[in-house]
Amino acid sequence: MSKFQKKRGKSSPEISTASLPDIIFMLLFFFMVVTVLRDASLKVSVNVPNATELTKLEKKSLVNYLHIGKPLANYQELYGTKPSLQLGDKIAKISDIPLYLEQHRNTVPENQRTGITASLKVDGEVTMGIVSDVKTELRKANQLKVNYSAKPRVD
Amino acid sequence: MGKTSTRDRVSNEINAGSMADIAFLLLIFFLVTTTIDVDKGVLVKLPPWSDEPPPELELNERNVFSVLVNSENQLLVREQLTNIGELRERAKEFIMNPAGRPDLSKSPKQAIVSLKNDRGTEYGTYLEVYNELKAAYNELREEESQKRHGKAFEYITDDERKAIRRDIPLVLSEAEPSDFGEE
Numbered sequence: 001m002s003k004f005q006k007k008r009g010k011s012s013p014e015i016s017t018a019s020l021p022d023i024i025f026m027l028l029f030f031f032m033v034v035t036v037l038r039d040a041s042l043k044v045s046v047n048v049p050n051a052t053e054l055t056k057l058e059k060k061s062l063v064n065y066l067h068i069g070k071p072l073a074n075y076q077e078l079y080g081t082k083p084s085l086q087l088g089d090k091i092a093k094i095s096d097i098p099l100y101l102e103q104h105r106n107t108v109p110e111n112q113r114t115g116i117t118a119s120l121k122v123d124g125e126v127t128m129g130i131v132s133d134v135k136t137e138l139r140k141a142n143q144l145k146v147n148y149s150a151k152p153r154v155d
Numbered sequence: 156m157g158k159t160s161t162r163d164r165v166s167n168e169i170n171a172g173s174m175a176d177i178a179f180l181l182l183i184f185f186l187v188t189t190t191i192d193v194d195k196g197v198l199v200k201l202p203p204w205s206d207e208p209p210p211e212l213e214l215n216e217r218n219v220f221s222v223l224v225n226s227e228n229q230l231l232v233r234e235q236l237t238n239i240g241e242l243r244e245r246a247k248e249f250i251m252n253p254a255g256r257p258d259l260s261k262s263p264k265q266a267i268v269s270l271k272n273d274r275g276t277e278y279g280t281y282l283e284v285y286n287e288l289k290a291a292y293n294e295l296r297e298e299e300s301q302k303r304h305g306k307a308f309e310y311i312t313d314d315e316r317k318a319i320r321r322d323i324p325l326v327l328s329e330a331e332p333s334d335f336g337e338e
Contacts, residue, residue, distance in 0.1 A: 021171065024178035031185035048196075049279040051286040053293055055198040063194070068278075119194060124279030127226075128272050131281075132332050139204035148282055149196040 043079075044069035044086050049124035050153035057147060062115045064104040066097070068130055069123035083126045085134060094133050098141040121149040197286060202329075217258055218265045220249045224284055226275030226335045239283060246291035250323070263295070263323045271330040285327075292325045299323060 046069040057063050067086040071079040075091075084091050087100040105113060118138055122131055138146060222242070223231040230237045232245060250266045252259040260266035268288055272281055293308075299319050300308040308316065 017175075021174040021178055024175055024182055028178055028182045028185065031182060031189055035185050035189045049282045051197050051282060053197055053286055053289040054195040057194040057196070060194075117198075119196060122278045124277065124282075126278045127274060128276040128278060128281055128332055129274035131278055132274065135201060136204070139201050142203065144201045144203060146199045146201055147194075147196040148199060148285070149194060150282060150286075152195060 041089065042067060042072070042086065043075050043089075043091055044071050044084055044123070046121050046123045047125075048121055048149045048151055051148075051150035052153055054150060054152055055147065057117060057119060059112075059115070062108060062112060063117050063119050063147075064101065065119050065121060066134060067121045068126055068134065070126075083123070083130050085130065094130075094137050097134065097137045101138075101141050101143050115145075116143065117145045117147050118143050119147045119149050197282065197289065199285075214267065215261070215265075218260050219267050219269055220246060220260070221269045222271070222284060222288070224270075224272040224276045224280060226273040228277050228280040230284065239280075239287065242284065242287045243291045243294070246288055247295055250291065250295060266326065268325075268327045269330065270327060272332050273335040274332050275335050276332070288327060289325070292323065295323050296320070 044067050046067050068083055069086075070076075070081055070083055071091065079091050085094060085097075086092065087096060092100070101118070105116065108116060120131070120134070135146070138144070221231075221233055225231070230239055230242065232242065233249075237245065246268065249259050250263050252261070270284065270288070296319050297308045299322070300306060300311055300315075303319070304311050304315060308319070311319075
């Protein structure tokens with residue numbers, strides 16, 4: 001008994017917080033490494049359909065995104081309500097696609113350029129008209145690897 | 156001699172107490188900007204563009220599995236109105252033709268799936284149809300892999316996988332959409 005009482009009698013030793021910054025820094029570095037900065041804010045509403053036969057997009061630096069959907073409510077005055085194409089952070093015309101692809105291609109090292117994938121993020125309710133036009137333009141620009149973005153569905 | 160006294164004062168350590176706060180701030184910034192969600196989708200290889208119209212191919216009608224999706228999102232499979240739920244089974248039966256029927260594909264190698272849609276077709280429906288067709292092929296390859304090697308398609312060697320891909324090739328031709336129902 002005397003043993004325990006002796007210990008309690010001493011002032012409780014505080015936990016050292018000296019290593020706290022180190023722990024936080026470790027977390028910080030983890031997040032810095034895994035982070036892909038959130039890309040351009042969307043001006044069109046995109047709700048991708050569900051599918052089962054999915055492939056994961058591996059290297060994000062090799063992917064360029066094409067969003068197709070109705071413009072969001074606060075942009076409808078400017079762009080109307082028809083489904084539009086968004087490249088990067090702005091609404092674009094279909095004829096802008098080759099330039100956009102070329103700009104992205106230039107940021108990729110030459111030996112990796114065959115792996116470039118175009119990720120089509122298309123709203124499920126958009127009609128195929130604009131999608132086919134985009135597909136044709138992609139084919140003309142020789143960007144043949146395409147990924148129709150979709151959410152996983154459980155069968 | 157006064158100098159040394161100032162130098163002594165410098166040895167007071169900088170207060171590192173706020174270090175954790177700064178680190179926290181940075182941490183929260185990266186937490187907020189991080190997107191963890193992985194991007195997944197249906198991978199497709201488009202045919203290269205050519206300005207000349209494609210050559211007219213003499214195709215045996217039995218080897219073509221035509222799928223038409225109209226602007227009302229209805230499905231016409233080989234001239235028959237079909238539910239999307241039946242598409243996968245019909246495609247699988249067509250490709251493998253296990254009963255040797257004369258109106259289905261001669262062999263998986265010769266089977267061609269032809270997909271055509273209207274400009275007014277909803278993208279969601281189109282992708283669903285595409286997904287079903289791809290699923291049919293994936294299931295067939297999976298079955299073939301189980302039959303040949305007793306292992307899942309994922310786990311066989313690259314050469315074996317290539318052989319199966321060669322025997323059950325995914326030939327999906329997409330026609331130019333027709334101009335119906337565009338908004």
